[in-house]
Amino acid sequence: MENKKIEQNSHKHHTLSLSPIYFELIKSGEKTLEGRLNDEKRKDFNVLDTITFYKLPDKAQTLTAIDNI
DSSP, rough: OOOOOOOOOOOOEEEEEEEEHHHHHHHHTOOOOOOOOOOOGGGOTTTTTTEEEETTOOOTOOOEEEEOO
């Protein structure tokens, strides 16, 4: 029998802040992609990770999405 290592729940959760205009566009469904620079923080993003977007300036509203790209 072949031994296979099964990785359990390797998906991560990330948080990002958005200006009100972009937050509302994502919330309404008009904007379905959020582009960011590939800096050190975002190099860890992988398909099926979850991302919570916080609406600036007070971060009182949030949206959570799954990274599928």
